[in-house]
Amino acid sequence: MNTFNERFKIAFDKSGLSQHDLAKAVNVSQPAIRKLVAGESKSFRKISELAQALKVNLEWLSSGNGNSGLDDQQFQLIGTVKNGAVKVKGEAVMGANGAFEMDESLNGYLKFYSDDPSAFGLRVKGDSMFPRINSGEFVVIEPKIIPKSGDEVFVRLKDGRNMIKKLEYHRDSEYRFTSINQDHPPITISDELVDKVMYVAAIVKSSRFIDVHDI
Structure with a gap:
């Protein structure tokens, strides 16, 4: 059981x-x-x-006893995608120290509800954040949620670099981030170098992805 x-x-x-x-x-x-x-x-x-x-x-x-009640829960696609489903905007191809390059060729939706209309998903490629995030899994990002200390965040720097980190603090005009993979050291970044810090709402299995060509 x-x-x-x-x-x-x-x-x-x-x-x-x-x-x-x-x-x-x-x-x-x-x-x-x-x-x-x-x-x-x-x-x-x-x-x-x-x-x-x-x-x-x-x-x-x-x-663990009895029926789960999940059998009747189906994700309905009737000519369109269910309202609230998260749009996938591409792939995060992981590099060193938690940084990644964006590949925006992937197009589809996640069978995952968000009430943030600006929410989007990225598929992670690479093992630099294993075991927290496995290669092929998706991260769901909700830009309207203000992240707090301890939250996992999507960080975009003004020089174009992207990272997924854990927010340690934001004070005295600087951010302090720790790495999801503990093999990498924490980093401190000045406010003036940061473009966006967005809340990572969830990690979603690859089975929840719907390719846009299958709709």
Whole structure:
């Protein structure tokens, strides 16, 4: 029988909710949901509210017994893409120190709901952020969410470089970022060199991608 965290991941991946949406629905902090998604929490205090938000059976989520209730949850494509689905804008081809080059030839959608109309997805290519992000997985970026310390972020510098980092702090006209892959050291960057810092809402499996040519 799979674990609570494995059942949660199945339900969360199929729900189409962002971590922000789920935290709001359950009335908990987003870090609490982030720990569940990352596998750092093996139980959850508000499991009834969690089951309701994920639209799964409470008994299945809490103990693994019974039917999950997921069988009827289908992502409907009726001549178009469901409202709120995340547009994929390309691939992030990873290089050294968490920096990457953008390849915008990939075109499609993720079966993942976001209420941020400007949200977009990028497919990660390369292993520099393993095991947190595997090559072939997608990151969902929500520009309208203001990132906080500890959040994973998409960073675009004014010289054109792009990075995915963890925000440590922003103060005294500079940013401090730590690397998702702990083999790389933290970096400090002046405000004047930074173009954008955008919130990374989720990491999504490749199975959730819909190629635009298949629609």
